[in-house]
């Protein structure tokens with residue numbers, strides 16, 4: 156294998172390794188990031204809290220209606236209980252009953268309102284619960300898929316590293332040094348394929364002499380524009 160061909164093979168392998176590593180990184184980020192699920196859990200907790208406070212408001216309203224009934228009964232029993240009362244006292248008691256009944260109507264309205272609020276809160280809680288269950292099962296499914304992909308990619312990566320060692324082994328250290336340096340400086344691409352009389356990476360036109368030198372093995376020719384190692388098949 157000519158030196159440039161070896162470097163080109165190395166570049167192909169490294170490009171694959173870069174791609175796999177980028178994808179593995181994205182997968183890990185996705186697996187670590189449970190922001191969306193946590194938001195849905197928070198929404199559910201808030202809905203549950205609203206439900207509880209609506210329930211306690213309802214039982215408070217029910218209690219108020221009950222004690223109002225008791226007050227009315229007590230006032231009525233002293234009104235009709237047979238104990239002698241003066242006409243003034245009787246009138247006062249009748250007024251009391253009427254006032255208590257008027258307020259009972261207010262309390263019953265409040266109870267009805269509390270009941271409706273409690274029903275709404277319960278419906279919202281159930282909706283939030285369904286959403287949470289769905290989100291949990293989606294997340295489980297998604298993670299399962301990502302774990303599978305991760306395992307496959309890690310296997311692929313290992314194979315590429317073995318292949319890389321085999322290809323890089325015979326390349327002289329100086330060439331490897333240049334290659335690594337170019338990879339760092341040129342966004343991971345150190346070797347450019349010559350295509351249509353130009354550098355395949357930056358597109359600048361190459362002279363016939365440059366192309367011929369690059370094609371004839373033995374020496375490393377760099378693109379005069381981007382500085383990458385030129386490879387011509």
Ligand SMILES: [Zn+2]
Nearest residue numbers: 354357378381
């Ligand atoms: Zn170039």
